[in-house]
Amino acid sequence: xxxxxxxxxxxxxxxxxxxxxxxxxxxxxxxxxxxxxxxxxxxxxxxxxxxxxxxxxxxxxxxxxxxxxxxxxxxxxxxxxxxxxxxxxxxxxxxxxxxxxxxxxxxxxxxxxxxxxxxxxxxxxxxxxxxxxxxxxxxxxxxxxxxxxxxxxxxxxxxxxxxxxxxxxxxxxxxxxxxxxxxxxxxx
Numbered sequence: 367x368x369x370x371x372x373x374x375x376x377x378x379x380x381x382x383x384x385x386x387x388x389x390x391x392x393x394x395x396x397x398x399x400x401x402x403x404x405x406x407x408x409x410x411x412x413x414x415x416x417x418x419x420x421x422x423x424x425x426x427x428x429x430x431x432x433x434x435x436x437x438x439x440x441x442x443x444x445x446x447x448x449x450x451x452x453x454x455x456x457x458x459x460x461x462x463x464x465x466x467x468x469x470x471x472x473x474x475x476x477x478x479x480x481x482x483x484x485x486x487x488x489x490x491x492x493x494x495x496x497x498x499x500x501x502x503x504x505x506x507x508x509x510x511x512x513x514x515x516x517x518x519x520x521x522x523x524x525x526x527x528x529x530x531x532x533x534x535x536x537x538x539x540x541x542x543x544x545x546x547x548x549x550x551x552x553x554x
Contacts, residue, residue, distance in 0.1 A: 428525035437523045440480040441530040448521050448532075456484070458512045464527060471502055472534070475516070483527060484516065486534045486545070504544035505537065514539050 404412065416422045428434045447454045460474035463483060470488035474481060489502055508514070517536035524531070537545040 425525060433528060434523075434525070437528065437530050440482065441521045441523060443478045443480055444482075444521060444530075444532070448518055451517055451519060451535075454478075454516045454518070456482075456514050456516050458508050458510055458514065461508065461510060464529075467527065469531065471505070473505075473508060474529070475514070475532075477516070477532075481529050482521075483529045483531045484534050484537075485531050486547075501548070502545070507544070508539070512539055514544075 417426065429438070444454060446452075454477050456475040456477040458473050459476050459481060463469060463472050463474065463485075467483070469483065469485040472483055472485035475484045476482075486502065486505065515536075515538045516532065516534065518532045519535050520533045522531045522533070534545060535547045536543070
């Protein structure tokens with residue numbers, strides 16, 4: 367009788383110990399991956415090192431080139447609208463991004479007589495495929511020469527692309543919203 371009672375209790379203790387040990391291991395790894403933000407001096411040093419690297423030198427040459435100046439001028443045209451998150455009128459010029467781009471789903475648009483990449487990100491990011499498909503479904507209905515209203519929180523650029531990259535946060539066509547970026551869960 368005692369043997370029958372001791373065996374399940376012993377098994378419960380062993381399993382409980384394993385679960386507890388596994389939980390401590392997971393907590394330790396999550397604590398190790400969190401980095402504290404760099405101080406201003408550390409950030410300055412990292413930037414200085416990057417500027418001296420081959421990538422930094424290449425980027426500086428690109429900034430000074432006519433192609434880099436054109437991209438910066440295009441970004442400057444819409445900077446106020448980006449900062450204030452106001453409407454920008456655009457016309458879809460192409461339903462595909464430049465060859466070799468790795469920005470996910472996007473279209474080419476003309477805003478204020480300049481061309482831009484309007485990027486929305488990957489179609490299956492952090493969501494199951496059915497929700498992601500619904501998120502971009504109305505964007506897939508865009509056609510060349512469609513007039514759209516765009517709102518964005520950011521414009522970026524890279525030497526790989528000949529156009530500024532506008533992140534699509536809100537798009538409407540014919541006074542109807544066809545896309546609104548869903549904020550990420552858990553912070554930024």
